[in-house]
Amino acid sequence: MKSGDNVARLFVCAAQKDEIGRDVAKALKLELKKQGLKNRLLDGEKHKVRVQTCNCLDLCKHCKKGPGAALIIYPEGVAYGDVRPRDAAEIVHEHLGEGRVVKRLQLD
Numbered sequence: 001m002k003s004g005d006n007v008a009r010l011f012v013c014a015a016q017k018d019e020i021g022r023d024v025a026k027a028l029k030l031e032l033k034k035q036g037l038k039n040r041l042l043d044g045e046k047h048k049v050r051v052q053t054c055n056c057l058d059l060c061k062h063c064k065k066g067p068g069a070a071l072i073i074y075p076e077g078v079a080y081g082d083v084r085p086r087d088a089a090e091i092v093h094e095h096l097g098e099g100r101v102v103k104r105l106q107l108d
């Protein structure tokens with residue numbers, strides 16, 4: 001794969017009864033734009049960042065019991081739970097920008 005083909009993907013569960021997953025995905029896209037992080041550096045290589053909604057991620061406890069949505073970031077495979085639109089700025093800045101996991105939202 002050429003380095004220009006690398007993609008980082010954020011999959012946001014949108015299987016909840018309300019619109020929270022879609023709202024989280026929208027907020028993440030907005031933050032990527034605002035923070036100029038549509039591309040990120042990972043292990044010294046440029047990755048395009050794509051945010052997508054998806055069906056159930058099998059982390060339902062964090063979608064159905066909490067007020068937020070579950071999401072997974074690849075290629076790392078880090079999962080976050082109970083994410084709300086207001087958490088988007090921190091996930092984008094810390095995880096994608098600085099390469100630091102947002103511990104308070106991370107799922108084991």
Ligand code: FES
Nearest residue numbers: 013057059060063
């Ligand atoms: S409903 Fe979101 S992970 Fe299952």
